[in-house]
Amino acid sequence: MSRHLKIASAQLGPLHLSDTRSSATKRLVNLLREAHGMGAKFVVFPELAFTTFFPRYWYDSQTEADSKFYEASIPSAETQPLFDEAKKLGIGFYIGYAELTQEEGRTHRFNTAILVGPDGTLVGKYRKIHLPGHAEHKPQAAFQHLEKKYFEVGNLGFRVWRFMDTITGMLICNDRRWPEAFRVLALQGAEIVALGFNTPSENLHYPEPPALRVHHHLIMAQSMAFQNATWLVETAKCGFEDGNRMFGHSVIVAPTGEIAAQSLTEEDEVICVNADIDLAANLKRTMFDFAAHRRPEHYQLIVERVGAEVTPAKGP
Amino acid sequence: MSRHLKIASAQLGPLHLSDTRSSATKRLVNLLREAHGMGAKFVVFPELAFTTFFPRYWYDSQTEADSKFYEASIPSAETQPLFDEAKKLGIGFYIGYAELTQEEGRTHRFNTAILVGPDGTLVGKYRKIHLPGHAEHKPQAAFQHLEKKYFEVGNLGFRVWRFMDTITGMLICNDRRWPEAFRVLALQGAEIVALGFNTPSENLHYPEPPALRVHHHLIMAQSMAFQNATWLVETAKCGFEDGNRMFGHSVIVAPTGEIAAQSLTEEDEVICVNADIDLAANLKRTMFDFAAHRRPEHYQLIVERVGAEVTPAKGP
Numbered sequence: 204m205s206r207h208l209k210i211a212s213a214q215l216g217p218l219h220l221s222d223t224r225s226s227a228t229k230r231l232v233n234l235l236r237e238a239h240g241m242g243a244k245f246v247v248f249p250e251l252a253f254t255t256f257f258p259r260y261w262y263d264s265q266t267e268a269d270s271k272f273y274e275a276s277i278p279s280a281e282t283q284p285l286f287d288e289a290k291k292l293g294i295g296f297y298i299g300y301a302e303l304t305q306e307e308g309r310t311h312r313f314n315t316a317i318l319v320g321p322d323g324t325l326v327g328k329y330r331k332i333h334l335p336g337h338a339e340h341k342p343q344a345a346f347q348h349l350e351k352k353y354f355e356v357g358n359l360g361f362r363v364w365r366f367m368d369t370i371t372g373m374l375i376c377n378d379r380r381w382p383e384a385f386r387v388l389a390l391q392g393a394e395i396v397a398l399g400f401n402t403p404s405e406n407l408h409y410p411e412p413p414a415l416r417v418h419h420h421l422i423m424a425q426s427m428a429f430q431n432a433t434w435l436v437e438t439a440k441c442g443f444e445d446g447n448r449m450f451g452h453s454v455i456v457a458p459t460g461e462i463a464a465q466s467l468t469e470e471d472e473v474i475c476v477n478a479d480i481d482l483a484a485n486l487k488r489t490m491f492d493f494a495a496h497r498r499p500e501h502y503q504l505i506v507e508r509v510g511a512e513v514t515p516a517k518g519p
Numbered sequence: 520m521s522r523h524l525k526i527a528s529a530q531l532g533p534l535h536l537s538d539t540r541s542s543a544t545k546r547l548v549n550l551l552r553e554a555h556g557m558g559a560k561f562v563v564f565p566e567l568a569f570t571t572f573f574p575r576y577w578y579d580s581q582t583e584a585d586s587k588f589y590e591a592s593i594p595s596a597e598t599q600p601l602f603d604e605a606k607k608l609g610i611g612f613y614i615g616y617a618e619l620t621q622e623e624g625r626t627h628r629f630n631t632a633i634l635v636g637p638d639g640t641l642v643g644k645y646r647k648i649h650l651p652g653h654a655e656h657k658p659q660a661a662f663q664h665l666e667k668k669y670f671e672v673g674n675l676g677f678r679v680w681r682f683m684d685t686i687t688g689m690l691i692c693n694d695r696r697w698p699e700a701f702r703v704l705a706l707q708g709a710e711i712v713a714l715g716f717n718t719p720s721e722n723l724h725y726p727e728p729p730a731l732r733v734h735h736h737l738i739m740a741q742s743m744a745f746q747n748a749t750w751l752v753e754t755a756k757c758g759f760e761d762g763n764r765m766f767g768h769s770v771i772v773a774p775t776g777e778i779a780a781q782s783l784t785e786e787d788e789v790i791c792v793n794a795d796i797d798l799a800a801n802l803k804r805t806m807f808d809f810a811a812h813r814r815p816e817h818y819q820l821i822v823e824r825v826g827a828e829v830t831p832a833k834g835p
Contacts (some may be wrong), residue, residue: 224657317835325835330813335806360817362832370831380806382698382746383818390820392829408805419745419776426742429735430698454687460735487827489724490651494826498648501674501676502699502822504706510810515686516678519633519641 206368206480210395210436212244214453216470217442218255226283227253231298234473239292241475244321245367246289249440250299250331250376250399251314253282256440257301258336258353259346259447261402261416268353273312290323295367297397297436299375301353304332316355316373316399318366327364329373330357333381336407346447348407350377362389369394369480372433374482378401379423379437382430383505389431390493394480396428398437404448417450421462429460432483432491442469458483521797522684526711526752527559530769533758534571540597543569547601547614550789555608557791560637561683562605565756566615566647566692566715567630569598572653572756573617574669575662575719575763584669589619589628606639611620611683613752614714617669618646628672630717632689634682643680645689646673649697652723662763664723666693677703683795685710688749692716695739695753698746699821705747706809710796712744714753717757720764733766737778745776748799748807758785774799 213234218227229250236244251257254272259506262268277300278286279282291298302315314331334356336348361374361384372395373386379398388396402420404413420437434457439450455465455476464474483491490496529550534543547564554562567573578584593616594602605612610636614672618631630647650672653665675698679688688704688711695714704712718736720729736753744751750773757767769782771792780790799807806812 276537327832328835332817333812335812356814365828365831370829378813380746381813383813385822386698387818387820390824390827391831392827398703409801415775415777422738422741422776423746425738428786430696430739459731460738485725489727492826496693497697497699497825499822500670501648501826502703504677504703505699506815506818506822508706509813509815510808511706511708513686514679515681515707516643519644519680 208369208478208480209242209244209475209476210236210434210455210478211241211281211473211475212436212453212455212466213238213246214246214438214451214466214472215249215252215440216325217272218440219445220255222255224253224279228282228285230471232288233451234471235285235288235292236293237473238475240292241473243475244294246294246296247397247436247438248296248298248399249438250316250401251301252399252440253300254297255444256401258349261340261347268289269303273301275303277317286298286319286323289319293321295319295321297373297399299399311359312354314350314375316375318364318371318373318397321367326366327362327373328359329362329375330359331375331378332357332361333377333384335377344407345405346403346407363388363391363393363424371397376402379427382427385427385431385450389433393431393433395436398435400437401440401449404450413450416451420452421454424454425460425462426455428456428458432458432486434458434480435477440467458486524683524685524794524796525558525560525791526750526790527554527557527562527755527773527789528752528769528771528782529554529562529564529778530754530767530782530788531565531568531756533760534756535761536571538571540569540595544598544601546577546787548604550611550787551601551604552609553789554791555610557789559791562610562612563713563752564612564614564715565754566632566717567617567659568614568715568756569616571760572717572765574665577663579722585619591615591619593633601641602635605635609637611635611637613689613715615715622680628670629673630666630691632691634680634687634689634713637683642682643678643689644675645678645691646675647691647694648673648677649693649700653694658729660723661721662719662723679704679707679709687711687713690714694716695743698743701743701747705749709747709749711750711752714751716753717756717765720766722768729766733768734835736768737770740770740772741776741778743775744772748774748802750774750794750796755782
């Protein structure tokens with residue numbers, strides 16, 4: 204008997220600098236209710252879902268940034284209504300936020316996502332490992348991408364959890380560009396990968412057609428889902444945040460590498476799929492039977508080398 | 520000043536059991552001349568390019584298979600005309616063949632590809648690492664996929680070579696489904712990855728729409744080229760070989776993840792692109808600056824574990 208789970212991707216339109224956590228939470232609750240109306244049992248919200256995508260702004264004062272954008276506790280008084288409503292409706296969810304925490308005697312800041320069970324329990328936490336962008340101010344650029352300034356590299360690894368009768372892993376945004384991240388989850392038996400993102404429509408570093416950036420997003424989502432034989436749910440925060448455009452194209456991708464559902468706006472929008480969690484069973488016992496086909500003895504460079512080094516062979 | 524190289528993918532239509540090496544070589548020479556007429560300097564031919572895709576057949580006698588399908592020397596008297604013509608035209612090429620060799624006192628068989636310089640020198644050799652299919656006879660199946668019977672796992676690793684003012688790596692067929700293979704090449708500075716393939720239109724193991732199999736091929740090709748910021752040339756042998764259909768869709772993919780050229784038949788066909796080898800320079804200094812963004816300390820499972828093991832985290 205195959206297992207099915209109704210999974211929704213709940214995309215957020217723009218959150219501006221002036222928007223409050225309460226107004227964001229109200230919209231998240233509305234999206235949750237809409238997903239519930241579609242029968243969803245698991246809802247994936249975006250990365251950094253309670254505020255505008257603040258790494259685009261330089262703040263001289265980290266204290267100011269801390270007070271504006273980070274969560275010192277989750278839930279907080281302002282975000283509590285989302286957790287209450289999810290528990291009331293019996294819906295599990297993934298959500299991303301900027302985490303401010305005291306650990307081992309000092310302050311840490313992470314780009315974090317959590318997995319919350321339908322009974323309201325905290326099932327899992329992931330802290331983003333592949334931080335994109337830069338740490339230094341680029342005053343000449345149209346906008347910044349300061350994730351390397353505002354966050355530490357995540358210290359919890361790539362993990363999966365038993366979640367709603369599935370094995371579910373979490374990633375965040377830029378992780379979706381790194382095959383290593385998906386592979387580490389797949390090697391632990393991931394059946395679903397949940398991922399929220401904020402992706403500018405324009406390339407900060409050099410001119411690039413916005414449509415090409417969406418193309419990258421879509422080919423990677425399909426290929427990573429297929430090559431790892433997992434369901435993949437990628438949810439955007441998108442639209443014009445104070446004039447800064449980010450693309451939507453939230454997707455739910457099957458382990459067949461097919462887009463099962465895709466958002467069509469850059470606004471608050473829910474898409475939902477009745478996912479057959481066992482759809483990848485044939486794939487996992489044949490083409491992607493890792494035990495039969497993988498050859499780690501030839502993969503050593505993946506962990507031995509960080510950057511690319513031009514090292515051609517000396518002979519044939 | 521950017522470097523350009525005119526690269527061709529020279530796709531082969533079917534080779535039947537009754538076809539000789541000489542007739543195959545004649546067709547390869549014709550494809551080479553056509554590529555030359557398009558200005559190509561580097562031509563990528565298919566996997567196992569001199570015979571029918573024989574792993575679909577069970578032979579009780581390996582001696583019989585050896586005599587029918589393997590090359591004890593490359594070039595041989597029959598295949599020499601291809602090497603002569605390439606040298607005459609000043610074209611470098613990749614070609615795949617079944618290698619029969621005596622090494623360390625015993626007989627070895629590999630699914631092999633070589634890179635030959637425009638001056639006729641042997642630049643590099645690759646022996647296929649990801650052998651798909653099975654080793655045992657499946658008499659109930661419509662056809663076999665006996666690469667695990669007919670070949671040993673390649674023992675030369677994933678390597679790159681200085682080749683025609685580029686850094687070029689080689690893979691073969693099923694390697695294209697394994698992100699690890701591309702990544703090991705990219706970490707050595709690969710700018711071009713050449714790959715030949717033979718891929719049945721039907722799934723041996725379970726029913727699957729043939730179009731879905733082509734979809735997998737195309738999403739992986741685009742995603743692997745982009746995520747590793749390399750040019751990728753994938754060349755099919757295709758069409759009905761003695762009634763067994765294999766798909767075409769040979770592609771030349773840019774490091775932007777865009778298909779720059781694609782074959783449109785399941786017959787002998789050449790496609791050619793004037794490839795800007797430096798097209799990935801921006802990508803490599805920003806989004807895919809491996810040194811800045813990769814986190815191998817979190818990738819250990821890729822080399823520590825072969826098969827997938829369901830190992831959820833114990834707590835949040």
